[in-house]
Structures are given as C-alpha cells and as structure tokens.
Amino acid sequence: MALRSKEKHWEWVCREVGGWNIFARAAQAPPPGAPTVILVPGLVVASGYMVPTLERLASDFRVFAVDLPGYGRSSGLRHALDTHELADALAQWMDSMQIEQANLVGNSYGCNIIAEFAVRHPDRLHRAVLQGPVIEERERGVWPQFRRLVRNSPFEPHSLGLFMARDYARAGLRVARETIAHSLSHPIEERLPHIQAPTLVVRGSRDPIATQEWTERVVSLLPRGDLRVIPGAAHTINYAAPLEFARVISPFLVH
C-alpha cells in the first residue's frame, strides 16, 4: 500500500500563478499532437489519487493532474478558495502552461470546479468528464454527506485512506473545513444548464454519494450530457478502477 509506485511515469511541474506556487503532475513523453487532458481532484484531496488514471490516459493524451492552490504540494494557504476562485486559478495555471483549451476530467467536488470553469471560461473547455458529481440538493449537509462517505468506504481500496489522510493533513484543518463549507453551498444545478461543451457523466453502480437518480438529473440538466455507469465501481473510479474509467472516457475525449 505504498503511496508512490516504484516506477514513475510522470514528473512534477511547478508554475507561479498569482502569488501561489501551483504544482501539477505531468505525464512523461506525451504523444505529439495529442489532446490535453487535465485531471481535477475532489474535496481537499490532491493529484496523488489521480495517478492511476493519469498513467492509463498517458498513451493517448497529454495528461496533467493538478494540485489546486491550498491542497497537496500547492498547500500553504490561510483560507480555502471558493469554488469559482479555484476555477479561475485553474484557468490562470493553464495560461502559465500555455494551454489554450483542454479536456477537464473531475472527480466528486472536482466536478463543481469544472462546472464553474465551464461557465466562467467557456472557450477554454473542449470536453468535460464529470465522474461522481456532487452534491444532491437535499443532501447538502455535513451529516448526510458523512453518512454517505462512510457507506462508500467498503467499496474503495484501503490505500485511498492514506491519500486522504495525507492530503487533509497537508491542507490543514481550517482549509479543509472551509472547503467542505464551500462544497456544501455550491449550487451546481444552476451551472450545469450553461455548460456548452459536450459532457460525459460517469457513475459507479455502487456509488452511494452520486446516486443513479442524482446523476440522471445532472445529465438532464446538461445541454449536451451523456451518462455511463460502470458496474461494481464506487465513488473514486479514477483511483479504484482506472482501466475501466480510461476505457470509457478515452473514446469520448478523442473526438
């Protein structure tokens, strides 16, 4: 259950953006002319748990997994950024990397950031993948979410807990608490109808957090949305079932 695999297929890149140092993992030796894919991690966690998906996608795409300001190696903020501030930070980081337009793939709260990004910077988003989007309106409370998180945990690999513990520790308790508050107040259903980019919503059949009913509603709110359900997977498909995830999203992303 090591956090780092022995053989690394990616390297850190660091850019100074608006006074923050933003770190990102970049897949090595991207195929020339391949479309860019940026992996956006979820609540408080950083890019580490995106590595399995990053490695699966690396043969066909130019892939990055970014630690947004406040989290992972990019931590050190006194206060957490709001959802739209995180979306803007992502856009600024793309500027610094000279990425004009990209495909964004998000997990959980990463989907909220992508939705916000799509509304604020529509011309910079080519296609979006929302994996396990959150949070159902009637479940926007600390306790309902905590309950669902507990119900999800038996379906995830134990090593995910190590990632979460490390990332929460690095972000700090205050930033973590504020991020959770931001996530609970973000009205994703008001952003979804304005996403013009083709969007694929992916759900694990055993995900108790992003339920079938809710993801179907997310798809119905999207102007160009489509749904895929991966049998047997739970909330962090990007970490627990990267092969299935890559197989489902690659044909969508190459268009």
Place this chain on the structure above:
Amino acid sequence: MKRKIEDCVVIITGASSGIGRATALMLARHGATVVLSARREQALRDVAAECEQLGGRALVIPADVTDQEALHHVARQAIENFGRIDVWVNNAAVTLFGRLEETPYEACRRVLETNIFGYMHGARAALPYFREQGGGTMINVSSQIGKVGSPYVGLYSTSKFAVNGLSESLRMELQDAPGIHICTVLAASIDTPLFQHGANYTGRAVKPLDPVYSPQQVATTIMNLIRHPRREVAVGNAGRQLMVMRTLAPALAEKMVARQVDRDHFADRSAPASDGNLFEPMTMWNTVGGGWQRPEETKARKVFGLAAAGIGLGIAAWMRSSRPKWSLAGWR
C-alpha cells in the same frame, strides 16, 4: 478479481432465443449487466426490456457471429459503455438435419461458419480485453454430441467437436493467465426453438432426442460457472452416461446412438426441405422454450429417479444390515 453477479458485465451471443435468452433473463434477475447480441434486433429489444424489468441493465448490439468485425464491434461497444467485459458467452449456433451427401453445400458451410467461426470470432474479440484486464471468463456453450457423434446432425456434431477442441486448446494457451477461464458447457437435448430453427433436408419433421432438459438448467449452470469457473460441465444426465459408454465401448456406443437417433429424432410426419434460419433469421420462435418438454414427462422422470435412488438406498441398507456388525473382531 472475483465479482458478484450483479457487478458483472456479461456478453451473450444468440441472446434472442433459447439458452441465450434464458441465460440473459436469469442473470438480469440477479442484477447483472448483459450485452445482448444476435441477428434479430427487435427480438433483442424485447429481451432487453424484460431484463430491465427484472432489475438488470441491458445493451442491445445486433451482430452476425460469422462476421469477425461485427463481434469486435460488440466488444468495443461493451467496453465503451461499461469499461469491462467480465464474461463472454459464446452461444449462437445453428443446426441442420440431413444426410451429408443430400445436404446443399452452402448449408453445410453455413453451419460450420456459424458454430465454429462464430466461437472463434467471439474468442478473438474478447481475449485481448481479458488479457488487458488480467481476467475474464469465456463460456462456450457446446453439446454432448461434441463428444459423441450423431447421424443426420453430423455437421452440428462436427462443429461442437471443434468447439470442444478450441476450448481445450485455449485453456492450455492461457496457462500463463490464471485470471482467464475458458469453460465448456456440454448440453444434452434442451427444450429450445433450435429444432424449429434448424434446416431440414431429411423429408421428415424433427424433434429433439429424449430426454429433453430445460433451458433454465443450462442458464443455472452458466451462472454457476461465472461464480466458480470449471473446465467442462455437462448438463443432462442422459448424455453423460453416453459419454462414459463411448469411452468404454466405442463401437457399441456408435451402434446404439445410430439406432436411437433413427427411432427417436424424427416425428411421424413428412416435412418439406427447408433452410431454417441458416441464412436469414426467422421472425417466429424468438422464445426461450421450444415446447418440447412435456411437464408430465419431467415429473415422471423425477418420480423414476427418486424411485431408483430409493431402491438403491434400500438395497444398500439391506446389505449393510445383513452383514455382521462392525467390531474389532470383524477385522481379524
């Protein structure tokens, strides 16, 4: 990795009727995701609707198994939708009745192409994904006349011998991939529309050889194989006995089968020559059962079986009681 049936993605060829349809419905009842393939799209849509009603997920991809590219497409679609193929059930098969020299050449070819090439195309479509996943189960629905020959259905028998050979060879080839399983199901006479679908050049109406077993029995076997893969499983005792007989006394077995098929495989009425569903699928007979199994007969067989078992147990008990009691003295 072992998965529960409800987390499995199962592709079934020939899912529009018979064993394929029975298997799809049974898996759907357990919550599985089934990918249904056959030539008849409308029939598949009906099966898919039934599957979803039973609590499963279903995806319909029409394909003719004689076309390799069509089966690659089936596999790709399954992967793009669900990310994985846990089980591939090679099941689509056709048959013809007739003496070899009296059967049209094209019909002969068509049986071999569907039953042998179809399974080969399925294996070639699924195995690369199994390899990448490091696991997967391929279930080849074969027949007991793939172990013992049979007159008038010689090409069907030939194709099933080939399927058994293919399965066995693949098992050997995949010794290096312990997560991949190849299972063969040796079915006896099963109550499916195969006998209505079959081409017939004998001049007489056909019926399945007695005794006839239910398609659900085969479906249950397939589901058990998904849970616990085994190399070869026979469904139906009649053929199992025949296979033993063929090993012990091959010449006698041949004579017996030839006589029984002559006596039992045909009805007492004539039938015009027909290509059946060899070249074009039939619109009729897209059901699980073929109406061959008479319930009273099944019941009679059960009663007979129970009676035989009872007599056996009785004799064993009697022999035991008439023998001197176990004692240390008895060992001397």
